[in-house]
Amino acid sequence: MQREATGDLYVLLSLCRTEEDDGLALVRYNARGMRLSVEPFGLNNGRQERGVALFLRPEGGVYIVAETHQPPHQSTTPPADDAETLVYAYPGVGTPVFVRAGTPTNTLLLGGTLYWAANPPEVVRFSPSQSAFQPLQDVDRLLGLSANVRSGLLSTYGWIGTPQGRRGAFLVTAAPDLPATLQTVGGSFGYVAEAFPIAPGNLLILRGAANETQARMYHEPSGLEADKIELRVSYGDTLYLYLLATEPEGGATLVRLNPATQTRLWTVSLPSTHIGAWTVDAEHRVHLLENWYRLSIPSPF
DSSP, X not given: OEEOTTSOEEEEEEEOOSSSXXXXXXXXXXXXXXXXXXEEESSSSSSEEEEEEEEEOTTSSEEEEEEEEOOTTTOSSOGGGGOEEEEEEESOOSSOSEEEESEEEEEEEEXXXXXXXXXXXXXXXXXXXXXXXXXXXXXXXXXXXXXXXXXXXXXXXXXXXXXXXXXXXXXXXXXXXXXXXXXXXXXXXXXXXEEEXXXXXXXXXXXXXXXXXXXXXXXXXXXXXXXXXXXXXXXXXXXXXXXXXXXTTSOEEEEEEOTTTOOEEEEEEETTOOOOEEEEOTTSOEEEEXXXXXXXXXXXX
């Protein structure tokens, strides 16, 4: 879901049909909540489509990123092997403006250019004027891609090796240059769940246990540990980093970090709380959605 400066709101829907092609639909609302248009697409192309991301284009309209693969009964290979990433540019969603083989992990828009990490391991860059692909031969699986809009740094991360003996890996580069030097983390950490580039030589790295299915997460030097740790960034007038650590049985810990030292500025404990979604606004206020309740935590500074 994205909102333009005019107030128009765009919502991307994935359409699942039992006996026909899956497809997508873009729904547009005005600032008063009135539905302006519904545009279905990708329903009769012989492939199953899933919406991945929606971004506002600098020149107006939106980019839509979708993943497609052949239906299981038509494919002679596993769906991941014939997956493609499609980019649509609205207005005009009848035909994709870009197609690339592979399954996207996450997608971001930086300086009007789309970037995403994909498997087989690759970083892809797309803009109307130029596209580029950087295969990562030394990486076995990519889990994501992060960007710092202030420094223009990109990072991608995942793991190398086999499930029985693998190491977390990450690389950092300056956009729009994609090649970079691969780095690994030591110890018993089997994958890097996120590597956010704060500045050259300063990365916040969230590490995962040796078995990815266990998803036990760690952050150092602050010593935060939980079943799941998520990162949010507040740029505003000052850059701050926020970590939310949660456990499946409930309970959460919210931490704000000093980016320069990665030490804690403050910590909030939320016992017996199940967080469904959360975000940070430009004024450094954290908004948490707990089931049907909304909690807002202002900065104590």
